[in-house]
Amino acid sequence: MERKNFLRSLIVGAATAPMLLDACQKDSTTPSSTSTSTSTSTSTSTSSSSSSSSNSCTVAPTETEGPFPTKTPASYVRSDITDGRTGYKLTIKITIDSSSSCTALSGALVDIWHCDAEGNYSEYGGSSMQTTNYTSVHFLRGRQTTDSNGLVTFTSIFPGWYSGRATHIHVHVYNASGTSLKVTQIAFPEGTGTALALVNGYAKGLTGYTYNSSDNVFSDDTSGLEIAAVTGNLTDGFVLTKVINV
Numbered sequence: 001m002e003r004k005n006f007l008r009s010l011i012v013g014a015a016t017a018p019m020l021l022d023a024c025q026k027d028s029t030t031p032s033s034t035s036t037s038t039s040t041s042t043s044t045s046t047s048s049s050s051s052s053s054s055n056s057c058t059v060a061p062t063e064t065e066g067p068f069p070t071k072t073p074a075s076y077v078r079s080d081i082t083d084g085r086t087g088y089k090l091t092i093k094i095t096i097d098s099s100s101s102c103t104a105l106s107g108a109l110v111d112i113w114h115c116d117a118e119g120n121y122s123e124y125g126g127s128s129m130q131t132t133n134y135t136s137v138h139f140l141r142g143r144q145t146t147d148s149n150g151l152v153t154f155t156s157i158f159p160g161w162y163s164g165r166a167t168h169i170h171v172h173v174y175n176a177s178g179t180s181l182k183v184t185q186i187a188f189p190e191g192t193g194t195a196l197a198l199v200n201g202y203a204k205g206l207t208g209y210t211y212n213s214s215d216n217v218f219s220d221d222t223s224g225l226e227i228a229a230v231t232g233n234l235t236d237g238f239v240l241t242k243v244i245n246v
Helices: 003-013 017-023 197-198
Strands: 089-098 107-113 143-146 150-157 168-174 180-187 227-235 237-245
Touching: 003 017, 089 107, 089 168, 143 197, 168 237, 197 227
Parallel strands: 089 237
Antiparallel strands: 089 150, 107 143, 107 168, 168 180, 227 237
């Protein structure tokens, strides 16, 4: 059974939470052809260095697209993907580089999607994998085309988390003709003073949170290749930057 069909079968017929974790596991195969802030009055800022600012041309790891990929990504060409979801503002700046030439890849299509502050995805729900039914809405999903510097920018909110996974953003990159180049995920820095610590899981807190070292996608990323750089604060919002080599 093809992977996408397998993931689709999980959405329809999943009966247990462990199946969600299995669906989120690392995929080692190459893919085929203005927010409303709930900020308190804090001015603490965070910063972290990571491989996102590296000049390395190492190809980004290939990760799973599911279990909640955007169903019709070409329908959501937009830079502001908040769609009314509340949370701390997050500006997402992703640069796509060609690993073969170490140069910016212009004209590439970049799809991103992530969960909301409560850990829920749009376009899915009403099942044991996600009880809240958001099948008719499309928040926190979008597509942009890279500029001459290989850059796309999205306005979103800081993602929440759900059981078994660290906070993350999904990314699917295509060339200008629509051929898939890379499916991967972006991880967030952890520790005292980071954006993750400041946001503190929103209302859920971080009790029971799965950190990158235990996450079934990021745990083998010992070099921090998938970790973004995140700066900012609760009052002004945060900025995430990441270079992805394809």
